[in-house]
Amino acid sequence: MNHSPSTIPLTMQAVRLHGAGVENIQVDTLPVPEPNANQVLARVDAAGVCTSILKLVEQGSAHTFINGWDLVKHPVILGDEGCVTVVQAGKNVASRYPVGRRYATQPAVAHPPINHRERYRNGGQGMEKVAIGYTLPGHLAEYMLVTEEAIAAECLLPLPSDDIPFFAGALCEPFSCVISAQDRHIHIQQESPTAPRVPRLGLLRGGVTVIIGAGPMGRMHAAAALRFSPRHLIVMDILAERLGWIRENLSEKARSAGTELHTVLSAEGPDLIKKVSNGHGADDIIAAVGLRKVQQESQQWLAKGGVLNLFGGLKRGEHLIELDTLRVHYDEIRLCGSSGGSPADVAEALRMVAAGEFDPGKHLDMVGSLDQFAKALELIKTQTVEGKIVLYPQIRPTDLERVNAWTRRDEAGFIEARRKA
Incomplete structure (x- = not known):
C-alpha cells in the first residue's frame, strides 16, 4: 500500500x-x-x-x-x-x-x-x-x-x-503489555553465600515458567517467555485446541532456546509442575486469564522465591483474593501485576x-x-x-x-x- x-x-x-x-x-x-x-x-x-x-x-x-x-x-x-x-x-x-x-x-x-x-x-x-x-x-x-x-x-x-x-x-x-509484564518479575540472586544480593528483572533463566491460559495474550506470553530460556515452559489451558497452537508454533523456537516445552490441560497442571521441578514448584507463573480461582490457587504452585504475575484482571466486586502470608514470609514468594x-x-x-x-x-x-x-x-x-x-x-x-x-x-x-x- x-x-x-x-x-x-x-x-x-x-x-x-x-x-x-x-x-x-x-x-x-x-x-x-x-x-x-x-x-x-x-x-x-x-x-x-x-x-x-x-x-x-x-x-x-x-x-x-x-x-x-x-x-x-x-x-x-x-x-x-x-x-x-x-x-x-x-x-x-x-x-x-x-x-x-x-x-x-x-x-x-x-x-x-x-x-x-x-x-x-x-x-x-x-x-x-x-x-x-x-x-x-x-x-x-x-x-x-x-x-x-x-x-x-x-x-x-x-x-x-x-x-x-x-x-x-x-x-x-x-x-x-507482555514485555512490560514479564519485566515486573524480580528474582534476587547471589553468586555465593557471601556475595551480595543482586536483583534481576525478568523471568528466571534456567527456571520453570508457567503460563496459565493459551488465549491471544497467553500465546504472546509463551512466545516472549522463550527470551529468557527457561529450563521448562509449561502452558496450561482448559481447551486442547489452544494447546495445539502452542505446540505447532513454539516447539521449534523452544528447542532453539534450550527449553523443554510442555502443554497440559489445566486440571493436570499442578502435578506437572511438581514433576518437572522435583517438587520445588514454579519460579515464574503468569496468570493470563482473569479468574479469581486461578489467582488464588496458583500461589501454592510457586517455588521458594517464585513470582506470580496477576496479568488477567478481575471484575470489580470479584477482585479480592486471599493471600497466604506464611508463603510470603517463609518462602519469600512475590505477587506482581501490570496494566499496559x-x-x-x-x-x-x-x-x-x-x-x-x-x-x-x-x-x-x-x-x-x-x-x-x-x-x-x-x-x-x-x-x-x-x-x-x-x-x-x-x-x-x-x-x-x-x-x-x-x-x-x-x-x-x-x-x-x-x-x-
Whole structure:
C-alpha cells in the first residue's frame, strides 16, 4: 500500500461508545478533526480489537480511565491498538511528526489530562494517566486526532522499517503489555553465600515458567517467555485446541532456546509442575486469564522465591483474593501485576518484529472492516476466536475472514482489493 497520504476527506466513520453496554456502541459519521498547533491528525491503517474494550463497555463512566466522563453527552471513539500514518501536523509539532511517517501507538498515556478536564470527576484532580481509545480519540476510526497528552508522553513510536506491515504495528501494543509484564518479575540472586544480593528483572533463566491460559495474550506470553530460556515452559489451558497452537508454533523456537516445552490441560497442571521441578514448584507463573480461582490457587504452585504475575484482571466486586502470608514470609514468594506498557515497551516490540524475533502474523486470527467491530467484540466475549482480530478502517465493508500466518503481502493484497473508492 502507498504510504503517502491522500486527500483528507471532510467526514469519517468512527466506532463510538455512547454509554455503558454493547447496545450503546455505534458506528457514527463524524467530521474529520482539524489538529491545532500542538496536535497531529493520523490516518488509521489498522486497528486491533482488544479484550480491554469489553471492560470499558461494561463499566462505562465508572471505568478508571473514563473517571466520570459522561459518555451520553460526550461519546468516545474506541480502540486502543493501532498503526497510523501522519497526514497533518500542527505547526509546533510538524518537525517531529512528518507527514507520511508511520507509527505504532502506546495507548496508556502517562500524563494528566490537558483537554476537557471539566468532563472528569473532580475536574481530573489526581489523574496521572489518560488513554487512547478511552477519553482520548481511539483507533477504531478512519482518522485519529493525536492530542497534546499523547504527544507529551511520547506515545507515537515510529516503525523502524518499511517492511513492517500495518497489522504488525497494531499488534505491537498487546505484545508491549507482555514485555512490560514479564519485566515486573524480580528474582534476587547471589553468586555465593557471601556475595551480595543482586536483583534481576525478568523471568528466571534456567527456571520453570508457567503460563496459565493459551488465549491471544497467553500465546504472546509463551512466545516472549522463550527470551529468557527457561529450563521448562509449561502452558496450561482448559481447551486442547489452544494447546495445539502452542505446540505447532513454539516447539521449534523452544528447542532453539534450550527449553523443554510442555502443554497440559489445566486440571493436570499442578502435578506437572511438581514433576518437572522435583517438587520445588514454579519460579515464574503468569496468570493470563482473569479468574479469581486461578489467582488464588496458583500461589501454592510457586517455588521458594517464585513470582506470580496477576496479568488477567478481575471484575470489580470479584477482585479480592486471599493471600497466604506464611508463603510470603517463609518462602519469600512475590505477587506482581501490570496494566499496559510504556512507549519503551512498544519500541522494544517493534525492534523484535523488525529483527524477526516476534512474528505477529502467527497471532492474528481474523481480519475485516470497521463495520465488523460489534461482531468482533462478540467473538472475543464468547471466546470463539483463538487469536487477535484486526480491522482495516480504510477498506469498504468486508466480513470478518479467518487468516493463518498473515504476512505483509497478504495484507497488501487484502487492502488493495477492498480499498474504498
